[in-house]
Amino acid sequence: MKQLAAAHQLVTAVLKGDRRAIARAITLAENGTRETRKTVSLLYPHTGKAQIIGITGPGGVGKSTLVEKLVKELRKRGKTVGVVAVDPTSPFSGGAFLGDRIRMQDLSTDAGVFIRSMATRNNPGGLARATKDAVHILDASGKDVIIVETAGAGQSEVDVIKIAQTIIVILAPGFGDEIQAIKAGIMEIGDIFVVNKADRENADRAVIDIQAMLELSNDEGKWRPAIIKTTATTGEGTAQLLKEIEKHKDHLAKGEAELRQKNIVETELTEAIKQKFTEHLMGELRKSGRMEELVSRVLARDIDPVGAAEELFTEQTGKSGSKAE
Amino acid sequence: MAKPGLDSHDRGAKVVARALRDAGMEVIYTGLRQTPEQIAETVLQEDVDVLGISILSGAHLTLFPKIVGLMKQKGLDDVLVFAGGIIPEEDIPHLKRLGIKEIFGPGTPTETVVNFVKDNVQSR
Numbered sequence: 001m002k003q004l005a006a007a008h009q010l011v012t013a014v015l016k017g018d019r020r021a022i023a024r025a026i027t028l029a030e031n032g033t034r035e036t037r038k039t040v041s042l043l044y045p046h047t048g049k050a051q052i053i054g055i056t057g058p059g060g061v062g063k064s065t066l067v068e069k070l071v072k073e074l075r076k077r078g079k080t081v082g083v084v085a086v087d088p089t090s091p092f093s094g095g096a097f098l099g100d101r102i103r104m105q106d107l108s109t110d111a112g113v114f115i116r117s118m119a120t121r122n123n124p125g126g127l128a129r130a131t132k133d134a135v136h137i138l139d140a141s142g143k144d145v146i147i148v149e150t151a152g153a154g155q156s157e158v159d160v161i162k163i164a165q166t167i168i169v170i171l172a173p174g175f176g177d178e179i180q181a182i183k184a185g186i187m188e189i190g191d192i193f194v195v196n197k198a199d200r201e202n203a204d205r206a207v208i209d210i211q212a213m214l215e216l217s218n219d220e221g222k223w224r225p226a227i228i229k230t231t232a233t234t235g236e237g238t239a240q241l242l243k244e245i246e247k248h249k250d251h252l253a254k255g256e257a258e259l260r261q262k263n264i265v266e267t268e269l270t271e272a273i274k275q276k277f278t279e280h281l282m283g284e285l286r287k288s289g290r291m292e293e294l295v296s297r298v299l300a301r302d303i304d305p306v307g308a309a310e311e312l313f314t315e316q317t318g319k320s321g322s323k324a325e
Numbered sequence: 326m327a328k329p330g331l332d333s334h335d336r337g338a339k340v341v342a343r344a345l346r347d348a349g350m351e352v353i354y355t356g357l358r359q360t361p362e363q364i365a366e367t368v369l370q371e372d373v374d375v376l377g378i379s380i381l382s383g384a385h386l387t388l389f390p391k392i393v394g395l396m397k398q399k400g401l402d403d404v405l406v407f408a409g410g411i412i413p414e415e416d417i418p419h420l421k422r423l424g425i426k427e428i429f430g431p432g433t434p435t436e437t438v439v440n441f442v443k444d445n446v447q448s449r
Contacts, residue, residue, distance in 0.1 A: 020400060023372035095346035101367065102356030108366045115370055119351045 004038065011042040017141050019114060026116055029133035040133045046140040050082070053145065053245060054164030056126065056186055059152025061172040062196040064103035065232035066241075067149050071107055073238045074145055080112040082138030082146040086127050089119040096120075100149060114138060126150035126157025132268065135163055161189050162267045165260060166248045168241070170194045171210070173202040187213060190225050191248050194241060198229035223251050285312075327355045327364040329392060332382035337409060337431075341377060344435035345442065361388055365395035368404055374446050377438075378425075380410040385420065393423050405445050409433070 010028075013021030025043070028036035053070075055063055064085065071081045085100035096119035107113045116138075118128045127150060138146050150160050160167060169190035193214075195206045207227050214225060226244045230237030252260065285291040294308045303311070314320055326342045328335055335357055342352045353371050355364060368376050378392065389408065396404060408420065409429040417428050427441055 019369055023370050027372045089351075090346065093347045094349040096351045097342060097346045098351060098353040099356075101353055101371075105356055105359060105363050105367075108363045108370070109360070117353050117371055 007038045007042060010039055014039075014043060014137060014141050015046060019111075022114055022137060022141050023116070025137045026130070026134045029137065030118070030121075030128070030130040032130065040136055043137060043140040047136045048139065050135075050139040050143055051145045051166075051249060052135060052139075052148065052164045054148045054150070054160035054167040055170065056150040056157065056160050056167065056189075057152070057170035057194075058175065061170045061175070062232045063149050063152075063170055064100040066170060066194065066196055066230060066238070067100075067147055068104045068107060069230075069232055069235045069238040070147065070241065071104070071113060072235070073242050075110065075112060077242075079144040080142065081114075082135075082141070082143035083107075083113070083115040083149065084118055084131055084134045084138070084146070085115065085149040086118045086120060086131060086151045088151045089121050091122055094122075114141070114143065120151050124157075125159030126152075127159045127163070132163055158185055158189050162264060165252060165257070166191050166245055168192045168194055168245070170196050171206060172197045173200045173206045175206060191223060192241070192244050193225055193227045194237075195227065195229050196232050198237065199231045199234075203229055223248065223256075281316075326352060326377045326379065327359055327367065327392075328357050328379055329359050329361060329364055329388045330380060330382050330384045331358060332380065333357055334381045335379070337381070338377070338379035341379070341409065341435060341438055344439055345377075348439045348443070350442070361391035361395055364392050365399055365401070368396060368401055369399050373404060375405045375407070375442055378406070378408045380408065380412070383411070385410070385412055386416060389420055389425060390423055393425065403447065405442070405447065407438070407441065409438070 010021055010025055014025050025039050028039050055067060057063055067083060067085070071083065074081050083104065085098070085104075087096055087098045087100060089096045098117035098119060101108070101115060101117055104115055107115060116134055118131060118134065120126070120128050123129045127148070131148060135146050135148060148160060148163055150157060167189050169186055169192070171193065173195065193210050195203050195210070197203070207229065210227050214227075226247075228237055228241050228244060230241060232238070282291070285294075290312075294303075294312070297303050298305055298308055310320075326338050326345075328338055338354070342354050346352045353367070353373065355367055359367075364376070364378070376396075378389065380388065385408070393406065396402065396406075402424075406425050407427045407429065408425050412420070412428055412430065420428060426445060429438055
């Protein structure tokens with residue numbers, strides 16, 4: 001009861017935009033117990049107002065620097081901004097070095113900006129498990145725009161599509177072969193492509209490479225991603241990038257926005273259900289010793305892992321576990 | 326890990342940051358030349374448990390009180406603060422009275438810092 005009162009108090013403060021409360025709420029979401037989750041549940045009805053932009057791309061292309069310039073451009077237009085910057089956790093020590101803020105410290109004393117660093121804590125997909133919750137919290141606190149910067153992404157770090165309405169993929173000159181290599185994955189999710197470090201040689205070459213790749217997937221009537229050159233260190237190109245972001249927002253407003261939102265919610269729900277059921281079931285199996293029994297049978301080559309899962313499924317539901325039926 | 330004021334010697338800060346990371350902690354590094362206001366705001370937004378300040382410019386008696394004062398103003402008095410760098414012995418008692426829990430001089434093994442953090446951090 002006391003905990004519930006505390007959650008309500010925290011929620012009220014977050015809704016007022018209290019910075020300490022926002023910070024606290026994100027920590028609670030990161031620590032993810034049932035009690036702490038209550039805060040996010042209470043905030044959820046107040047979300048859905050912010051524009052959410054995802055920024056992804058390989059490490060070292062200048063994501064953080066570009067985010068800083070983008071935020072400054074948004075601030076000029078009077079928008080309040082939240083940033084969630086994700087960096088990888090070391091799979092060996094469990095620790096993390098979060099350095100995205102280094103590029104954004106000019107913004108840290110601006111009351112209209114809230115920046116939070118986040119370690120992936122070994123969540124695959126380029127985001128942390130609590131990234132989505134942090135976005136919900138910043139959204140509820142009244143930020144107009146929220147930018148999610150992924151941990152340097154390769155081919156499969158595409159989870160940002162489960163969060164953002166507009167996705168910006170950043171590359172740099174000299175990533176020509178890279179573009180080939182990552183044709184799948186992040187190259188498929190960009191609504192806007194940015195070639196950063198455009199003051200370097202071969203920037204136009206990179207634009208052509210991206211263009212060539214995008215032409216392969218030409219669907220009539222669909223959004224055609226723009227390719228923009230920026231120099232994040234000087235801020236060149238950021239105003240144009242913002243214009244393109246607005247264009248994409250207008251495009252979404254013509255009907256695609258609802259569908260995207262529905263997909264985003266459906267994915268989030270699917271994952272929540274999976275997690276809940278898996279946690280419950282695994283808990284039961286461990287407690288009853290059934291898990292250990294199955295493990296030894298698989299170890300003895302008595303049954304294969306999928307076969308064991310099927311046996312379990314039949315046992316739990318009374319239905320055959322085979323997908324063929 | 327924060328670097329206040331006008332010195333660019335961040336080797337120490339980075340070595341300590343790395344040691345803490347390798348000990349399983351999540352370490353946010355602010356980068357160089359931070360104002361007390363920027364540091365206090367970072368502590369607030371990141372909701373950190375521990376703040377480490379590294380300084381080699383000799384301005385600790387000016388900058389540390391400002392950082393600690395701003396943190397108090399923002400209600401961040403439950404954050405464990407430690408410092409490192411070139412800090413004369415005679416300044417240490419004064420800095421400790423400000424609420425800086427420990428001060429590490431040159432040559433401190435990283436293990437000492439890691440153990441200090443582990444032993445002193447409060448669960449909140």
